[in-house]
Amino acid sequence: MQPSEREEIRDLLKRTAVALKQSDVPFALCGGYAAWVRGAPEPHHDADFLVPEAESERAVKVLADAGLEIQDPPEDWLTKVVSGTSIVDVLWRTCGHPVETDLIDRAENLPVLSVLMPVLTATDIVVTKLMALDEHYCDFSRELPVARALREQVDWAEVRRAVADNPFAAVFLELLDRLDVVPRAGAT
Template identity: 40%
Template structure:
């Protein structure tokens, strides 16, 4: 008697929550509202994530707005955004808080990949034009450190990272990136790939 081999069925579609994708114009409108709200309230911050990549000449983002700020400024920042019509959400994570501007997510991040957001990190973020907003934007080096430090066994897609690295390579201090990500085998593998592809060489920067 033969038995049919066990087949591994893929999880149902509903197992994978739909990812909210919006246009860059919609993201920039939300970003402008966030920037204006925090600026008028005199809360120090810096634009991070995909919007920062876009501001620095990288590919457009289609997901959410990321803002770096100090832990002590989280409560007043949330209050200001709520006063301007945004909806607060309390996530399970202990390194950020969230708000929604309509359907667009705004992440207020006070600890990025285990690095506390400090006055020094915010102070080195230059002011740049992003759409109609003029705001501090994290340096390309800090941006790359953050993106590499989030890589793990469940988030190890090098494809979008390669495009970002190509577009921003002349703005990045690669030796500092290597120093700040040396504990991650995924980051080391990615930096080795950049070296092999002659995109960037941490050893010579």
């Protein structure tokens, strides 16, 4: 990512957060930039926010009213905020499930590029990233640096419980065990 592209996505991330925040739309930064705020490498692609499914229409209206360019993709679980070549995804479904307010409520207010905003907990970041793994997307090379960077902030027992039904996530956790990135299941 070129420096100008990085500044463009960072600016769009901030403008999206400020618009949601000023209109009291519940939201949380998630995905790669949430992991970055907590110490992982900066992502080379879009930024992501979660809003509760019940607030999705209001969130889209707020963003449009703030003068942000909105694109409606064919998927019915997100909208895209666009500026130049940068994209911020605003999602109200994740891993096939509606975003509920409890996920947003667990987020912690942290400074992100000088804007105080809710950021998913490290445990929730890892769970949402691992639950996205499937036969169509199973790139451990993107998840390994995140797990390493966040390992001391994550409740690994909770991650194991939350992703137990996803065989791709289970295999990734086994890899983390074998690499001694995280404590083995059952270890204290």
